[in-house]
Structures are given as structure tokens and as C-alpha cells.
Amino acid sequence: MAEFSIDRFVDRYAERTSGMSASEVRALFAVAARPEVVSLAGGMPYVEALPARAVLEVATQVLGELGPTALQYGGGQGQLALRDRAVMLMAEEGVDADPADVVITTGAQQALDLLGKIFIDPGDMIAVEAPAYVGALTAFAAYQPRFLTIELDDEGMIVEQLERAIVRGERPTFVYTVPNFGNPAGVTMSGRRRDQLVALCRETGIPIIEDNPYGLLRFEGEPLPCLRSLDPRNVIYLGTVSKTFSPGVRVGWALADPSVIQRLVLAKEAADLCGSNLTMLLTERWFSDDDRWRTALAGLVDTYRSRRDAMLGALDEHFPSTAAWTHPSGGFYVWVTLPDWSDTTAMLRPRSSVGSRTSREPPSIPTAEAATGCGWPTATPRKIGSGRALRGWPRSSRTRNASIGAFTDHEDRGPGGRPNAGARCVAPQRSPYDALTR
Numbered sequence: 001m002a003e004f005s006i007d008r009f010v011d012r013y014a015e016r017t018s019g020m021s022a023s024e025v026r027a028l029f030a031v032a033a034r035p036e037v038v039s040l041a042g043g044m045p046y047v048e049a050l051p052a053r054a055v056l057e058v059a060t061q062v063l064g065e066l067g068p069t070a071l072q073y074g075g076g077q078g079q080l081a082l083r084d085r086a087v088m089l090m091a092e093e094g095v096d097a098d099p100a101d102v103v104i105t106t107g108a109q110q111a112l113d114l115l116g117k118i119f120i121d122p123g124d125m126i127a128v129e130a131p132a133y134v135g136a137l138t139a140f141a142a143y144q145p146r147f148l149t150i151e152l153d154d155e156g157m158i159v160e161q162l163e164r165a166i167v168r169g170e171r172p173t174f175v176y177t178v179p180n181f182g183n184p185a186g187v188t189m190s191g192r193r194r195d196q197l198v199a200l201c202r203e204t205g206i207p208i209i210e211d212n213p214y215g216l217l218r219f220e221g222e223p224l225p226c227l228r229s230l231d232p233r234n235v236i237y238l239g240t241v242s243k244t245f246s247p248g249v250r251v252g253w254a255l256a257d258p259s260v261i262q263r264l265v266l267a268k269e270a271a272d273l274c275g276s277n278l279t280m281l282l283t284e285r286w287f288s289d290d291d292r293w294r295t296a297l298a299g300l301v302d303t304y305r306s307r308r309d310a311m312l313g314a315l316d317e318h319f320p321s322t323a324a325w326t327h328p329s330g331g332f333y334v335w336v337t338l339p340d341w342s343d344t345t346a347m348l349r350p351r352s353s354v355g356s357r358t359s360r361e362p363p364s365i366p367t368a369e370a371a372t373g374c375g376w377p378t379a380t381p382r383k384i385g386s387g388r389a390l391r392g393w394p395r396s397s398r399t400r401n402a403s404i405g406a407f408t409d410h411e412d413r414g415p416g417g418r419p420n421a422g423a424r425c426v427a428p429q430r431s432p433y434d435a436l437t438r
């Protein structure tokens with residue numbers, strides 16, 4: 001018998017919950033975490049590439065040497081030793097920082113939420129890229145802003161559009177950007193645009209939130225200066241170890257002026273008292289050995305580079321000439337723009353029912369099984385690369401863009417559990433950003 005549930009609190013919820021739509025990220029992670037699924041959608045790092053024994057050693061050392069601290073509450077700002085490591089990681093990208101100006105957060109995601117909490121009043125306008133990281137949009141949306149969307153081109157945010165909006169009289173509370181290998185477009189902001197954006201925001205007194213999870217995952221080319229290093233006073237910088245070490249430890253941070261940090265710490269303490277001492281100490285210890293973290297990171301970069309190459313190769317081979325895509329020089333994502341007549345929602349819907357192992361899988365979540373009709377691990381990279389994932393281009397026009405998390409899917413395993421070489425699966429995705437960006 002069908003179950004009906006009536007929400008008896010429906011007229012009690014705060015107004016702001018109406019801005020909380022079902023999170024695509026949560027739905028996506030729930031599906032992607034299933035062992036038989038190859039996710040091409042979320043920013044799920046390939047943690048299997050980390051040296052498991054070394055991680056275990058570090059965890060054992062932390063519990064053995066610092067057990068009582070690791071298992072205790074800590075301060076709201078986060079362990080000083082870890083803030084020092086965050087400063088060290090930022091220095092890798094040319095950002096000069098003082099550990100006193102850093103707050104450790106539960107991933108960069110919590111920093112986004114806390115920034116929304118301290119900066120956004122209902123109805124405030126905030127400027128975001130189109131497309132923007134969906135987790136940021138979800139975090140900000142809870143505080144009921146209006147979104148000013150600024151399009152991207154090959155050089156990142158089209159700053160002239162922001163300038164025109166400001167001239168029109170718009171005054172965003174802040175500008176949010178992911179300038180390096182952005183999620184989901186895979187675009188990197190050019191040096192020229194960085195200078196332009198920083199100058200415009202400085203002149204108009206609009207703070208910039210620079211979210212930089214992927215900066216150290218560069219495959220080629222010279223790094224560009226972080227916005228924070230171009231204007232330390234006006235840029236709030238967010239970092240994380242999720243993509244360079246592990247998202248499981250949930251360690252991220254914000255670097256900002258002391259007045260902002262003070263408010264962030266108060267907001268964090270209200271949210272969760274403090275971060276986890278255990279994972280903070282583990283992360284600190286991981287990054288205390290220069291050789292260890294650099295070697296592990298170099299291995300990750302190599303893996304992601306070869307997957308990016310496989311993905312671009314597969315796109316070249318299988319996508320129609322009327323499709324276009326970005327050419328990321330780092331990170332996890334490529335953004336495909338399909339011809340107007342394509343409807344990626346329709347493309348996925350029938351596929352998700354073919355061979356699907358759960359009837360409740362949201363149709364908009366791209367997975368290998370949804371795209372190819374084969375459940376993981378039966379779909380080999382060769383089969384996927386053969387183009388089965390790309391069958392059947394529907395001919396109606398609605399959604400045109402697809403973000404493909406190309407480089408992070410868990411590989412098919414060969415004998416002895418060794419990863420097989422070969423092309424990765426490609427699965428077009430309905431854009432979760434359409435509601436906000438159109």
C-alpha cells in the first residue's frame with residue numbers, strides 16, 4: 001500500500017526554508033557513493049590513490065601521541081598548528097597570510113554557509129558566476145539573497161557584465177568566484193580579468209569571495225596570481241584539503257580580515273562549537289611531512305591529468321561537431337555546450353531506468369549505469385569509451401549545458417585490483433543551475 005505522509009509542521013517552518021531546495025549535491029553524493037556507480041558528476045576526489053598505509057600511520061600516531069586532545073572539544077577558530085599548515089598551503093599559491101586571520105571550517109562548504117550567515121540579509125543581491133558551484137548557491141540561497149549572474153567565457157567571469165550591472169545601480173553584497181578550474185565549468189580566470197575584477201571591486205567597495213579548492217591541481221601552464229594576493233584587503237579566500245588530501249576529514253578554511261574572522265568564529269561556534277580535533281590533527285600531521293604530501297599530490301595530479309586527456313579524447317571522438325566544450329588545464333570538470341536542439345534531461349531519463357539498480361535514483365544524476373545501461377563494475381572503460389554512453393541524441397530544445405566531472409570517477413579494476421588504463425565514461429548532465437542562471 002502506498003504511504004502518505006502529511007507534514008504537520010508545514011505552516012511552521014521559517015520563511016528561509018522555502019529557499020532550500022533539494023540539494024543536487026546531496027542527491028548526487030548519495031548515488032555516487034554506491035559502489036556499483038561511476039560518478040561523472042560531483043567533485044568526488046579519487047581517494048583510492050592516497051597511500052592508505054601512510055594515512056593509517058598518521059591516524060595511529062595522532063591517536064597514540066595526542067589522544068586526549070584529539071578526542072576533546074577545541075576552540076572555534078581551529079587548531080593553531082593546522083592554521084599554520086593552511087598558511088603554508090596558501091603560500092604554495094603565492095598567498096601571504098597570518099594564522100591569526102584564518103578560521104578552520106568543516107570543509108570550505110561550511111565557510112560558504114557561514115559567510116552567507118554573516119553577510120546576507122533577505123533580498124540582498126550577490127553576484128555569482130553562471131554557471132556557479134551548486135553547493136555555494138545552495139548555501140547562499142538559505143539566506144534568501146537575489147542572485148546577479150555573471151556569465152563566463154574562456155577567460156572566466158566576464159567582468160564587463162558586472163561593471164555594467166554596477167553602473168545600472170546594482171550593488172552586490174559580495175562577488176563569489178572560483179577562479180581556478182572552476183566547478184562546474186572548468187574555466188580559469190585570465191590574468192587580465194583578475195586585475196579587472198579586483199580593481200572594480202576595490203573601487204566600488206564590494207568584497208570578493210575567492211573559493212580555491214582546485215588551485216594546486218594544475219596539469220599544465222603557469223599558475224596565475226590568486227585574487228587574494230592581488231588585493232589582500234578586499235578578498236576573502238577559501239581553501240580546503242578536500243581535493244589535495246581527503247574530503248573525509250572535512251577540513252577547510254577561510255582567510256579574511258580580523259573583523260570578518262571574528263564574526264565567522266562566532267557563527268561557527270553557534271553552528272557546531274568547533275571542528276573535529278581528531279581530523280584537524282590528522283590533517284596537520286599529514287601536511288607536516290613535506291615529501292609525503294607533495295608525492296601524494298603529484299600522484300593525484302598525474303591521475304587527474306590522464307583522465308582529463310581521456311575525457312577530452314572521448315568528447316572529440318563521440319560528440320557531434322555542433323557541441324563545444326571547455327579545455328580545463330587542471331581540476332575536475334569540463335563543461336559541454338550542446339546544440340540548441342539537445343535536451344539532456346530527456347537524454348538521461350530513459351537511461352536511468354535501463355539497468356538501474358535502484359528505482360529511486362534521481363533521473364538528473366549522471367552515472368555510468370544511467371548513461372550506458374550497465375551497472376558498475378561490469379562496464380569496462382573500453383565499452384564506455386566505445387560510445388555507448390553517448391547513444392541517442394534527442395531533438396528537442398530545452399537544456400543545453402552539461403558539466404562532466406571527468407577526472408574523478410573510480411576506475412574499472414583489472415586483475416589484482418589494479419586500475420585498467422582506458423577512456424573514462426562520458427555522461428551528459430542536466431544543468432542544476434538553470435533555475436538560477438537563466
Ligand SMILES: Cc1ncc(COP(=O)(O)O)c(C=O)c1O
Pocket residue numbers: 043106107108109110133135178183211213239240241242247251252
Ligand atoms: C568550488 C567548490 N567549493 C567548495 C567545495 C566544498 O569543498 P569542501 O569539501 O572543502 O567542503 C567544493 C566541492 O566540490 C567545490 O567544488
